[in-house]
Amino acid sequence: MTPNLHLWLIPVLPLVGTAVNGLFGKKFSRQTVAAVALLFSGAAFAMALFVASRFSSLTTPHIEFLATWIRAGKFQADFAFYLDQLSLVMLLVVTGVGFLIHIYSVGYMWEEGGFYRFFAYLNLFMFFMLTLVLASNYLLMFIGWEGVGLASYLLIGFWFTKDSAAAAGKKAFIVNRIGDFGFLIALFLLIKHFGSLNFDQVFQSVIPMGAETGGAGLLTAVGLLLMVGAAGKSAQIPLYVWLPDAMEGPTPVSALIHAATMVTAGVYMAARSHVIFDRAPAALTVVAITGTLTALFAATIGVAQTDIKKVLAYSTISQLGYMFMACGVAAYSAGIFHLMTHAFFKGLLFLAAGSVIHAVSGEQDMRLMGGLRTKIPWTFWTMTIATFAIAGIPPFAGFFSKDEILWRAYQASWVYWFIGLFTAFLTSFYMFRLWFMTFFGEYRGATEDAPAHLALDIHSDTRAGAPAPHGHGGIHESPPLMVIPLVVLAVLSFTGGWIGVPGSLGGSNRFDKFIGPVFHSTVTALGAEGHGVATAEREAEGPEAQAGHGTELIFTGISVFAGLLGFGLAWLLYYRKPQLPQQIAAGLGGLYQAVVHKYYIDELYAALFVKPLIAGSALILWHGIDQDVIDAALDNSAHGAREVSDSVRHMQSGNLRSYAGWVAAGAAVVIAYMVWIGTR
Amino acid sequence: MVPISYYLILSGILFACGVTGFLIKRNIISIFMSIELMLNGVNLSFVAFAAQWHALSGQIFVFFVMVVAAAEAAVGLAIIIAVYRTRETLNVDQVDLLKL
Numbered sequence: 001m002t003p004n005l006h007l008w009l010i011p012v013l014p015l016v017g018t019a020v021n022g023l024f025g026k027k028f029s030r031q032t033v034a035a036v037a038l039l040f041s042g043a044a045f046a047m048a049l050f051v052a053s054r055f056s057s058l059t060t061p062h063i064e065f066l067a068t069w070i071r072a073g074k075f076q077a078d079f080a081f082y083l084d085q086l087s088l089v090m091l092l093v094v095t096g097v098g099f100l101i102h103i104y105s106v107g108y109m110w111e112e113g114g115f116y117r118f119f120a121y122l123n124l125f126m127f128f129m130l131t132l133v134l135a136s137n138y139l140l141m142f143i144g145w146e147g148v149g150l151a152s153y154l155l156i157g158f159w160f161t162k163d164s165a166a167a168a169g170k171k172a173f174i175v176n177r178i179g180d181f182g183f184l185i186a187l188f189l190l191i192k193h194f195g196s197l198n199f200d201q202v203f204q205s206v207i208p209m210g211a212e213t214g215g216a217g218l219l220t221a222v223g224l225l226l227m228v229g230a231a232g233k234s235a236q237i238p239l240y241v242w243l244p245d246a247m248e249g250p251t252p253v254s255a256l257i258h259a260a261t262m263v264t265a266g267v268y269m270a271a272r273s274h275v276i277f278d279r280a281p282a283a284l285t286v287v288a289i290t291g292t293l294t295a296l297f298a299a300t301i302g303v304a305q306t307d308i309k310k311v312l313a314y315s316t317i318s319q320l321g322y323m324f325m326a327c328g329v330a331a332y333s334a335g336i337f338h339l340m341t342h343a344f345f346k347g348l349l350f351l352a353a354g355s356v357i358h359a360v361s362g363e364q365d366m367r368l369m370g371g372l373r374t375k376i377p378w379t380f381w382t383m384t385i386a387t388f389a390i391a392g393i394p395p396f397a398g399f400f401s402k403d404e405i406l407w408r409a410y411q412a413s414w415v416y417w418f419i420g421l422f423t424a425f426l427t428s429f430y431m432f433r434l435w436f437m438t439f440f441g442e443y444r445g446a447t448e449d450a451p452a453h454l455a456l457d458i459h460s461d462t463r464a465g466a467p468a469p470h471g472h473g474g475i476h477e478s479p480p481l482m483v484i485p486l487v488v489l490a491v492l493s494f495t496g497g498w499i500g501v502p503g504s505l506g507g508s509n510r511f512d513k514f515i516g517p518v519f520h521s522t523v524t525a526l527g528a529e530g531h532g533v534a535t536a537e538r539e540a541e542g543p544e545a546q547a548g549h550g551t552e553l554i555f556t557g558i559s560v561f562a563g564l565l566g567f568g569l570a571w572l573l574y575y576r577k578p579q580l581p582q583q584i585a586a587g588l589g590g591l592y593q594a595v596v597h598k599y600y601i602d603e604l605y606a607a608l609f610v611k612p613l614i615a616g617s618a619l620i621l622w623h624g625i626d627q628d629v630i631d632a633a634l635d636n637s638a639h640g641a642r643e644v645s646d647s648v649r650h651m652q653s654g655n656l657r658s659y660a661g662w663v664a665a666g667a668a669v670v671i672a673y674m675v676w677i678g679t680r
Numbered sequence: 681m682v683p684i685s686y687y688l689i690l691s692g693i694l695f696a697c698g699v700t701g702f703l704i705k706r707n708i709i710s711i712f713m714s715i716e717l718m719l720n721g722v723n724l725s726f727v728a729f730a731a732q733w734h735a736l737s738g739q740i741f742v743f744f745v746m747v748v749a750a751a752e753a754a755v756g757l758a759i760i761i762a763v764y765r766t767r768e769t770l771n772v773d774q775v776d777l778l779k780l
Contacts, residue, residue, distance in 0.1 A: 654776035656711075660702050 005051050007064045007081040007134060010091065013044045014126035021123065025116025034106040037119035041102045041126055045095040052088060060084040060517065063136055063200070070139070074195050082136035082199055085515045089336060090133040090268055093343045097260045098126050100485040104351050105252040107481030108358065118158060118250070125151035129261050133268065138187050138197040141269070145183065145233065148262045149176045155257060156249040168245035175242040179232015183269075186225035193218055203275045211279045219276050223283025226273055227290065234266030234320045237294045241602055243317055247309040251354030254309060259316050260347040264339045267323040271332040274519055278330060288328020288412065292419050295321030297599075299426035303433070304585075304595040307364050308353050311434050315390065316346055318423060322405050325416055331408035332519045333512045337500050338401035340511075344496045345389035345398055348489035352383035355478040355486065356438060360445055366437040368445040375475045378483045380439050382490040387435045389493040391428035392563040399563075400497035403556050404509075407502070410555060417555075421562050428566025436574035443475075504552040687728035694721030708760050708770045712753075719749050 017040030025033050061084040070077045083091075102122060109118050128151055132144025149172075157169030190197055194205045212220050230236065235243035246258045257263070270277060270287065277284050295318045302314035319342050326335030357364055359376045373380050389396035392403065402424060410417035477483070499514075501507020573581050585592045594600065651662065698718030705711050723742045730738025764770055 656772040656775070657703055657706075664699055664703065 005054060005058075005062070005064065005083070006047075007051065007083060008066050008079075010044050010047045010051070010095070011127050011130035011134060013040045013047065014123040014130070016040055017123035018120050018127060021116050022120035025120060028116060030110065030115050033116045033119055037123055038099075038102055038106065040123060041095070041099050044126060044130065045099040048091045048095040051083065052092060055083075055088055058083070061200075075191065075197075077137050077139040077197055079140065080136040080198075081134040083134065084518050086268070086271060086336065086518045087133050089340060089515060091130070093340050094126070094129050094133060094261050097343050097347050097489070098129070098256060100488055101252050101256040101260070101347065101351065104255075104354075104482050104485040105250075107479045108252050108354055109250060110479075112250075114158065118155075121151055121154045121158070122253075122256070125155065125257060125262070129265070132265055136199055138190065138199070138202070141272075142183065142187065145229075145265060145269075146180065148257070148265060149173060149180070149233070152176075152246070152257050152262055155253040156246045158249055158253065162248070165248040168242075168248040172242040172246050175239050176232045179229045179239055182225040182228025182232070184229075186222045186229065189218065189222050189225070199272070206275050206279065209279055211281060213281055216280075216282050220280040220282045223273070223277050223280040224286060226269065226276070227283060227287050230266030230270050230287075230324070231290065232266075233269075234263050234324070235294075235317045236266070236290050236320065236324060237297060240294060240298065240317050241605060244310055244313040244598070247307070247313050251309065251350060251357060254313070255347045255350030255354070258313065259350050260343040263316060263320055264323065264343065267320065267327060267335055267339050270324070270327045271336055271519075274327075274330070274332050277327070284328055284330065286328075287324055288409075288416060291321045291324025291326075291328050292409075292416050293321070294318070295325060295423045296419050296426075297321075299423045299430065300595060301598050302430045303426060304592065305430075306367050308356065308366050308369070308434060308438065309350070309364055311366075311430060312346070312349055312353055315349075315427065315431065318427060319346065319390070322402065322420065322423070325409055325420060326405040329409050329412035329416065331405065333515045334401065334404040334408050336515060337511050338398075338405055341389070341397035341401040341493070341496050344489055345386040345396075345493040348382060348386040348486060348493050349390065351482070351486055351489065352379050352386060355379040355482055356383075358478050358482070359475050361475075363445055366434060369438045369443070370441040370445075371439070371443040372475065373439040376477045378477055378486065382483075382486040383439075384435065385490045386493050387431045389497075391431050391566060392424050392559060393428075393567075394560060395494075395497070397493050397495070397497035399560070400500050400502070403559055404500065404502060404512075406559050407552055407555055421559060424559055425562040425566045428563040429570050430566075432567045432570030433574050436570055440575055441578060502552065502556075504549040504556065684728055684732050688725055691721045691725040691728065694718075694724060697721075706771050706773055708763065708772055708775075711772065712756055712760065716749065716753070719745055 017037055020036050020040075021028070021033055025036075028036070061082055064081045064083070066079040066081065068076070069079050102119075105118065105122065109115055112118070125148060128144045128147025130144070132141055132148060135141035135144055153169045153173040156172050157166050159165045160169070187197060190202055194202050196202055196205075206219065209219065212218075232239045243258055243263065247254055249258070277287065298314045298317035298321060302311050302318060305311045305314060319338070323335040323338050323342070326332070326338060355376065356369065356372065356379055359372065359379065360369060363369065385396065389398040392399045394400075406417055406420050406424070409420050498507075500509050500511035502509050573584075597603075651658075695718050698714045698716075698721060701714030701717065702711055705714060723745055726738045726742045726745070730736065730742075760770065763775060767775060769775070
């Protein structure tokens with residue numbers, strides 16, 4: 001028996017919110033706008049909770065058919081929703097964290113212009129994200145995929161009067177487009193070979209196929225193309241460049257879209273397509289390597305950033321790298337576990353960072369903060385929990401998920417593990433660096449009792465340095481509307497990992513057991529080959545696994561040590577001897593400069609792709625084709641018509657008698673012709 | 681009996697006079713009269729042929745032309761009066777608002 005859960009309500013509720021606020025919000029008061037936005041996103045969360053409460057009575061996957069969408073020959077794609085353990089986890093994360101961030105946004109955006117517009121976009125994002133998560137076929141997923149890209153674009157460019165924000169929005173959209181291109185081709189390949197995009201049908205067709213170990217085949221191609229899509233959306237090498245720029249958006253947007261939910265869509269998609277990836281070891285290796293390198297690469301950049309949001313952005317890229325590393329070693333449940341805990345602690349970090357920025361009236365440069373510990377205690381304590389969580393210190397949430405990924409990575413290859421471990425150290429280092437620089441030491445910004453008119457508006461770019469019309473006076477704690485979500489997320493960041501305590505620590509990894517059926521049913525087909533080893537080992541809950549617990553504990557110890565080492569180093573450099581970093585930076589010289597400038601990747605892309613593209617477009621497409629061919633053809637035909645008209649318009653003299661003359665002449669010609677015909 | 685060619689020559693002369701007058705005259709009323717002349721030149725050839733072939737249709741045709749000419753005269757004179765009232769001239773060379 002499958003009860004009707006009305007899954008469709010979950011995405012549609014926020015859409016109604018968008019419609020109400022988007023169409024009529026301009027006339028509403030701020031209270032009404034906030035109430036509408038919170039009501040509909042909260043209702044979606046309530047629906048998700050209701051679905052979760054009924055989940056155990058369902059046969060998974062539970063598919064809810066809503067309406068036929070496309071039917072062409074044998075191909076069919078429907079408005080239908082797909083609910084299994086994986087989408088349930090995503091559903092709860094998206095609606096739960098999303099709702100909290102909605103609450104926070106009410107406080108954060110209260111004094112901003114375009115209040116209704118912000119919430120309309122935010123609800124729109126929820127709609128598309130939930131469509132993505134609940135879709136029962138790749139095509140509907142793609143709609144959500146594109147839709148969240150649109151919402152992301154709109155929200156990054158929310159302050160569109162600022163050039164850098166508008167440019168960042170465009171950059172995000174265009175870079176995502178490259179990834180979408182790969183995704184789309186993968187869909188075409190699936191249609192061509194399986195004649196369907198429904199998850200069931202595609203997976204049913206794929207399951208009997210063997211792993212493509214010998215050479216790359218269809219599944220490898222599809223896997224790689226899907227990975228291109230995922231790399232675009234989830235900011236992996238080489239398409240990660242948009243995410244740091246996306247920090248131009250309001251901070252709640254960074255928290256919701258660019259940390260907790262949208263950027264994890266790629267991980268979700270990879271996990272959802274695990275049937276394909278499992279049978280394409282080459283593609284899986286690419287996923288693992290991409291993830292590992294991204295994790296390391298972004299972490300090294302994060303070490304030298306001074307903008308508090310940029311640090312978090314690179315941290316997000318790095319953590320997403322971890323998730324892909326997990327997917328790449330076929331440890332999907334570990335990846336999704338990290339996705340969930342990451343949504344909690346990174347969402348919290350961004351919200352707390354927003355609260356800090358709010359407190360210091362728009363300053364984002366950590367070098368101008370410091371000593372805020374006692375002034376904004378709520379923000380400080382919640383952010384502390386998040387920092388410990390991301391640094392992988394037990395018993396915070398991040399510890400369990402990261403440790404599981406590292407352990408599973410080690411089982412695939414010690415290289416992944418080692419790089420992952422080093423990244424964990426870097427993560428811990430730069431996060432505690434942020435923590436020390438922001439909350440400890442002396443306040444280095446403008447004096448606290450600075451006159452209000454000098455205080456920067458909350459969003460005004462410090463580099464632009466334009467004094468804003470409204471000021472906040474001194475440093476102050478955020479209003480309760482902002483603090484409550486912080487506290488809730490802090491609790492989740494603290495306890496969220498406890499559902500996945502591994503066996504080696506006396507737990508039973510309930511998260512893995514819960515979500516496992518999604519991945520287990522098919523992974524066994526891979527057998528003992530390649531990445532399948534890890535899975536096979538996990539499935540054999542026997543004596544060997546017990547023996548493995550000892551080793552796993554050692555590795556846990558090592559990763560905790562790496563985290564503590566990062567803490568220690570950050571403490572030494574940014575608390576104990578704050579002048580030391582500058583000396584080290586000076587000593588490193590060029591290397592430090594390269595890191596500060598993000599390895600000049602943006603410049604490299606500009607030189608390699610953007611400038612040649614613009615030059616080529618200008619020279620060939622604009623001047624060459626548009627001006628010389630299309631415009632010229634049009635201009636010349638118009639010109640020719642004018643020349644001809646010019647020569648014959650003299651007939652139209654306006655002189656009545658000349659017209660009569662022409663008529664008479666014409667008649668004479670006709671008569672002459674007739675006569676000539678008759679006499680011939 | 682007068683040969684038909686005489687009538688036709690006279691008809692041609694009348695028509696040619698009408699055309700010439702139409703082309704060279706500037707006064708609208710003269711032009712109008714030239715048109716009448718052309719019509720009557722044609723009418724003459726109609727009745728000449730009708731007499732030649734003992735066919736009534738030519739004569740009936742002439743009646744039609746006369747009716748139309750009368751109607752045309754009524755409308756045309758009305759237009760002339762209207763033109764004179766608004767432009768205070770009957771010189772067609774000065775009635776050239778549509779000129780480029």
